[in-house]
Amino acid sequence: EVQLVESGGVLVQPGRSMKLSCAASGFTFSSFPMAWVRQAPTKGLEWVATISTSGGSTYYRDSVKGRFTISRDNAKSTLYLQMDSLRSEDTATYYCTTDMGPFAYWGQGTLVTVSS
């Protein structure tokens, strides 16, 4: 059974940094491109970033370029999202998902709150 378990979501002040993790199991992690998708409270879904199987290619939405970094450790079957210079508008539940075109498998999400 495919499992994606996010962690690391907390309350953080504007301008600070934090790192999310997503532990994968039940499939060959290194064979799947992976992505982060977020959802602000009571709002819609928003793609954040995607990483290729090797980690050699990464893609970001404009609003997080230069502030967020997606990475992966295939040996540990873990996906990461380093988030710097956080803003209040980054407040959201962050989901880890497989990205084989459409997002097929999802984690349960982790809540990031950016507030002073």
Add this chain to the structure above:
Amino acid sequence: DIQMTQSPPSLSASLGDKVTITCQASQNINKYIAWYQQKPGKAPRLLIRYTSTLESGTPSRFSGSGSGRDYSFSISNVESEDIASYYCLQYVNLRTFGGGTKLELK
């Protein structure tokens, strides 16, 4: 970047009704559209990929169609378990979700 305009934002239906949601892309997306269902507090669930291909486990009352820039998603014979929010996603160039449609019971 490709924009996805989804309508309506909300929809009220009776059990047994047929409902239709549309998504219009800002450019041709060559049928690379997927549809998701999301219930409160839960992760989204992929229902349909590549315009009309149902995922394993998706009931046959769900369907999708379209081409070029214009796509639709329908639920025939709405059931109580279908009450949720629905989103389209283009995946031909990066990824863009539509704004979502909240389906409620009349």
